[in-house]
Amino acid sequence: xxxxxxxxxxxxxxxxxxxxxxxxxxxxxxxxxxxxxxxxxxxxxxxxxxxxxxxxxxxxxxxxxxxxxxxxxxxxxxxxxxxxxxxxxxxxxxxxxxxxxxxxxxxxxxxxxxxxxxxxxxxxxxxxxxxxxxxxxxxxxxxxxxxxxxx
Amino acid sequence: xxxxxxxxxxxxxxxxxxxxxxxxxxxxxxxxxxxxxxxxxxxxxxxxxxxxxxxxxxxxxxxxxxxxxxxxxxxxxxxxxxxxxxxxxxxxxxxxxxxxxxxxxxxxxxxxxxxxxxxxxxxxxxxxxxxxxxxxxxxxxxxxxxxxxxxxxxxxxxxxxxxxxxxxxxxxxxxxxxxxxxxxxxxxxxxxxxxxxxxxxxxxxxxxxxxxxxxxxxxxxxxxxxxxxxxxxxxxxxxxxxxxxxxxxxxxxxxxxxxxxxxxxxxxxxxxxxxxxxxxxxxxxxxxxxxxxxxxxxxxxxxxxxxxxxxxxxxxxxxxxxxxxxxxxxxxxxxxxxxxxxxxxxxxxxxxxxxxxxxxxxxxxxxxxxxxxxxxxxxxxxxxxxxxxxxxxxxxxxxxxxxxxxxxxxxxxxxxxxxxxxxxxxxxxxxxxxxxxxxxxxxxxxxxxxxxxxxxxxxxxxxxxxxxxxxxxxxxxxxxxxxxxxxxxxxxxxxxxxxxxxxxxxxxxxxxxxxxxxxxxxxxxxxxxxxxxxxxxxxxxxxxxxxxxxxxxxxxxxxxxxxxxxxxxxxxxxxxxxxxxxxxxxxxxxxxxxxxxxxxxxxxxxxxxxxxxxxxxxxxxxxxxxxxxxxxxxxxxxxxxxxxxxxxxxxxxxxxxxxxxxxxxxxxxxxxxxxxxxxxxxxxxxxxxxxxxxxxxxxxxxxxxxxxxxxxxxxxxxxxxxxxxxxxxxxxxxxxxxxxxxxxxxxxxxxxxxxxxxxxxxxxxxxxxxxxxxxxxxxxx
Numbered sequence: 001x002x003x004x005x006x007x008x009x010x011x012x013x014x015x016x017x018x019x020x021x022x023x024x025x026x027x028x029x030x031x032x033x034x035x036x037x038x039x040x041x042x043x044x045x046x047x048x049x050x051x052x053x054x055x056x057x058x059x060x061x062x063x064x065x066x067x068x069x070x071x072x073x074x075x076x077x078x079x080x081x082x083x084x085x086x087x088x089x090x091x092x093x094x095x096x097x098x099x100x101x102x103x104x105x106x107x108x109x110x111x112x113x114x115x116x117x118x119x120x121x122x123x124x125x126x127x128x129x130x131x132x133x134x135x136x137x138x139x140x141x142x143x144x145x146x147x148x149x150x151x
Numbered sequence: 152x153x154x155x156x157x158x159x160x161x162x163x164x165x166x167x168x169x170x171x172x173x174x175x176x177x178x179x180x181x182x183x184x185x186x187x188x189x190x191x192x193x194x195x196x197x198x199x200x201x202x203x204x205x206x207x208x209x210x211x212x213x214x215x216x217x218x219x220x221x222x223x224x225x226x227x228x229x230x231x232x233x234x235x236x237x238x239x240x241x242x243x244x245x246x247x248x249x250x251x252x253x254x255x256x257x258x259x260x261x262x263x264x265x266x267x268x269x270x271x272x273x274x275x276x277x278x279x280x281x282x283x284x285x286x287x288x289x290x291x292x293x294x295x296x297x298x299x300x301x302x303x304x305x306x307x308x309x310x311x312x313x314x315x316x317x318x319x320x321x322x323x324x325x326x327x328x329x330x331x332x333x334x335x336x337x338x339x340x341x342x343x344x345x346x347x348x349x350x351x352x353x354x355x356x357x358x359x360x361x362x363x364x365x366x367x368x369x370x371x372x373x374x375x376x377x378x379x380x381x382x383x384x385x386x387x388x389x390x391x392x393x394x395x396x397x398x399x400x401x402x403x404x405x406x407x408x409x410x411x412x413x414x415x416x417x418x419x420x421x422x423x424x425x426x427x428x429x430x431x432x433x434x435x436x437x438x439x440x441x442x443x444x445x446x447x448x449x450x451x452x453x454x455x456x457x458x459x460x461x462x463x464x465x466x467x468x469x470x471x472x473x474x475x476x477x478x479x480x481x482x483x484x485x486x487x488x489x490x491x492x493x494x495x496x497x498x499x500x501x502x503x504x505x506x507x508x509x510x511x512x513x514x515x516x517x518x519x520x521x522x523x524x525x526x527x528x529x530x531x532x533x534x535x536x537x538x539x540x541x542x543x544x545x546x547x548x549x550x551x552x553x554x555x556x557x558x559x560x561x562x563x564x565x566x567x568x569x570x571x572x573x574x575x576x577x578x579x580x581x582x583x584x585x586x587x588x589x590x591x592x593x594x595x596x597x598x599x600x601x602x603x604x605x606x607x608x609x610x611x612x613x614x615x616x617x618x619x620x621x622x623x624x625x626x627x628x629x630x631x632x633x634x635x636x637x638x639x640x641x642x643x644x645x646x647x648x649x650x651x652x653x654x655x656x657x658x659x660x661x662x663x664x665x666x667x668x669x670x671x672x673x674x675x676x677x678x679x680x681x682x683x684x685x686x687x688x689x690x691x692x693x694x695x696x697x698x699x700x701x702x703x704x705x706x707x708x709x710x711x712x713x714x715x716x717x718x719x720x721x722x723x724x725x726x727x728x729x730x731x732x733x734x735x736x737x738x739x740x741x742x743x744x745x746x747x748x749x750x751x752x753x754x755x756x757x758x759x760x761x762x763x764x765x766x767x768x769x770x771x772x773x774x775x776x777x778x779x780x781x782x783x784x785x786x787x788x789x790x791x792x793x794x795x796x797x798x799x800x801x802x803x804x805x806x807x808x809x810x811x812x813x814x815x816x817x818x819x820x821x822x823x824x825x826x827x828x829x830x831x832x833x834x835x836x837x838x839x840x841x842x843x844x845x846x847x848x849x850x851x852x853x854x855x856x857x858x859x860x861x862x863x864x865x866x867x868x869x870x871x872x873x874x875x876x877x878x879x880x881x882x883x884x885x886x887x888x889x890x891x892x893x894x895x896x897x898x899x900x901x902x903x904x905x906x907x908x909x910x911x912x913x914x915x916x917x918x919x920x921x922x923x924x925x926x927x928x929x930x931x932x
Contacts, residue, residue: 097645101184101185101187
């Protein structure tokens with residue numbers, strides 16, 4: 001039995017030994033915003049914030065998330081009240097195929113939370129672990145810059 | 152509706168100021184994406200599904216002696232095993248040519264070819280079942296090199312032989328052209344297999360409906376290609392199969408070819424035989440092994456010019472290395488050969504393009520469709536020639552580039568000045584001359600780094616042309632709230648093209664883009680619109696969308712005119728209203744007008760259609776007009792080469808494209824940046840390596856695609872609008888285009904930095920270091 005908070009709400013889930021956090025989040029709890037692109041920690045699409053830090057949820061056994069506080073893209077804004085990073089992603093045209101966008105938005109939020117969003121080089125390196133085949137990297141940088149300027 | 156009416160409608164649209172077209176509009180699907188709403192295939196699973204995966208060949212070429220699935224069947228959780236014998240319909244999964252079985256019969260022709268399917272309750276039992284599956288193979292002689300494969304004693308991969316297409320260009324008299332030349336150069340260029348690698352792995356989810364219909368939801372570019380093959384494989388009547396495209400996390404070509412057909416057929420077979428929902432997908436490594444690759448090319452270019460830099464003769468020999476099945480190889484060689492001289496006027500051209508089957512893994516369409524490879528060979532060749540002539544590379548290009556009145560290699564007459572405008576803008580924006588001088592100055596310091604600037608020019612024959620029937624269908628309907636529903640079998644997979652269709656419809660009906668709702672592509676709800684390939688959605692699909700909008704207007708105009716007491720040609724649709732020209736107080740809201748129409752019993756449901764004119768060229772000489780219009784472009788790259796490590800950094804790119812008409816500027820900006828970065832990967836790191844047909848660069852650690860830190864710091868952009876003949880409002884094809892030039896442009900910049908042209912991609916550190924050693928300029932601290 002694992003107890004964890006996702007987007008502020010507590011959950012109790014029975015998990016098996018080999019079950020991964022990504023699968024628990026997606027298929028047990030329904031957070032489909034968490035994506036998967038390789039299952040090996042290379043692409044970064046399964047990124048979530050765990051206790052405030054970005055992690056690859058495909059590399060984390062579910063039992064290790066016991067007691068942790070998880071944030072997925074579903075937890076940071078809504079249609080009527082978008083997070084500034086979400087707003088900026090739309091404004092800057094950052095969405096192409098969309099598949100890496102949940103992870104990219106979370107990285108942006110983390111940068112903003114940490115007060116790192118103003119430095120271009122830091123932002124660039126923060127996205128190093130996320131593969132976007134559409135090549136939206138410069139859009140991500142522009143969007144984070146916009147959000148850091150306050151929208 | 153007749154062609155004349157449509158033309159008039161488009162002319163009226165073009166004549167006035169645009170309200171939506173060309174304005175900054177957010178993507179229609181951006182909100183769902185940033186909120187992480189479920190929209191991709193595996194987000195939509197409604198119930199526990201069976202899992203399906205293939206047993207795959209470890210051999211590049213072998214006979215299948217025997218198959219034993221008994222151990223597999225006894226694995227706990229395995230519920231079904233499917234070989235070619237269990238296929239109820241026809242064992243045919245080839246996307247265009249029926250040469251590729253879904254499941255091998257008595258022979259495998261590439262590593263990873265599917266032999267059987269194992270269906271189980273979950274992934275673990277399926278994997279155990281696959282491990283327990285026994286196949287006895289008898290390896291056959293295999294061939295991997297295209298030139299070897301053309302020899303008479305080479306192993307025959309398919310009955311008809313290994314040469315699947317020979318494309319010819321015969322223009323003028325090439326021998327005379329070479330005799331009259333002051334300078335003749337000859338070089339060989341090579342590019343490796345590459346992988347489009349969409350981030351979402353191929354996936355399909357199929358389930359039986361109560362009436363026996365098999366519905367399949369999947370990630371793909373072409374729902375109708377998938378539908379046709381799944382129907383054939385299942386042997387069901389057409390109305391018993393339904394295919395719906397889920398949001399698709401990247402296409403790049405592979406998702407228009409073979410692998411989406413495979414996963415859909417796997418899931419559909421499992422669902423059909425077991426009467427339960429089934430999910431088929433790949434692991435990342437499996438996807439990289441079996442999805443169609445960008446073909447490997449070997450191109451020899453021989454070029455003759457006068458001492459003042461006028462091109463006189465060009466001879467190209469192109470070898471395209473295909474996998475063992477056609478896929479799109481026979482068409483890719485055609486596009487590559489037609490574009491073999493680059494965008495230059497050459498009076499005498501002789502070209503032979505050969506597409507050759509080999510036992511490498513599957514290759515097929517990948518963004519650019521042979522154009523990136525042809526441009527790499529042509530544009531590096533132009534730089535080598537410039538050096539030989541002692542000319543500035545830009546000057547040599549300007550002297551020979553396609554201008555209004557020029558004839559291409561196929562003797563097609565160019566009417567517009569798109570290329571001229573692109574080149575002038577790129578030279579100005581990049582400050583070509585000053586930057587070139589600055590970099591040369593920098594290099595004189597003889598430090599660890601060298602810098603360079605390079606340019607490449609593009610022409611790209613638009614849409615399908617000789618590659619297929621170039622038509623599209625778009626359906627529109629309007630509900631009582633005044634919301635316009637747009638549905639088509641053309642698909643969105645990243646380029647933003649469906650947002651462009653929504654923009655065109657909004658423009659034509661004078662409504663907000665947000666009042667155009669996109670419904671999912673569904674083979675039961677729409678007519679086959681042709682494939683979503685060849686950058687044709689905005690260009691051709693846009694015309695169909697405008698046709699549909701015109702048909703709605705034909706229903707609404709008489710009612711509005713009567714209500715407002717004016718003539719139909721006085722009506723203006725704008726800002727959600729329909730008003731009388733010059734008298735905006737006499738107006739009715741679009742919504743109210745729609746309500747009245749529906750109240751009168753009219754059905755606001757139309758089907759828009761457009762078909763581009765057929766293109767004509769002679770097969771023996773390649774002469775004619777294979778494409779209806781051309782996109783043009785120029786890309787300047789600036790690089791820094793580390794003489795110690797051989798690493799290349801792209802500092803800045805300047806990209807100028809003639810888009811005909813910018814329908815969706817925000818989308819274009821992302822597309823041009825993103826394609827440039829994908830192309831940067833092609834130039835510097837990407838090569839899909841096989842060792843005797845067995846892939847060695849599987850997974851993202853083996854196959855390296857660009858990340859944020861490899862991206863240029865800046866991509867300066869400008870678009871030129873030189874109206875195209877057939878595109879919606881003059882739009883030209885753009886989806887694939889930004890990926891065409893980076894290989895050539897970056898290679899030329901590297902050559903400027905180090906003083907030598909490397910003629911094989913990728914320009915990886917080991918290859919650069921080799922060149923530096925040879926040149927004696929490797930840096931030793």
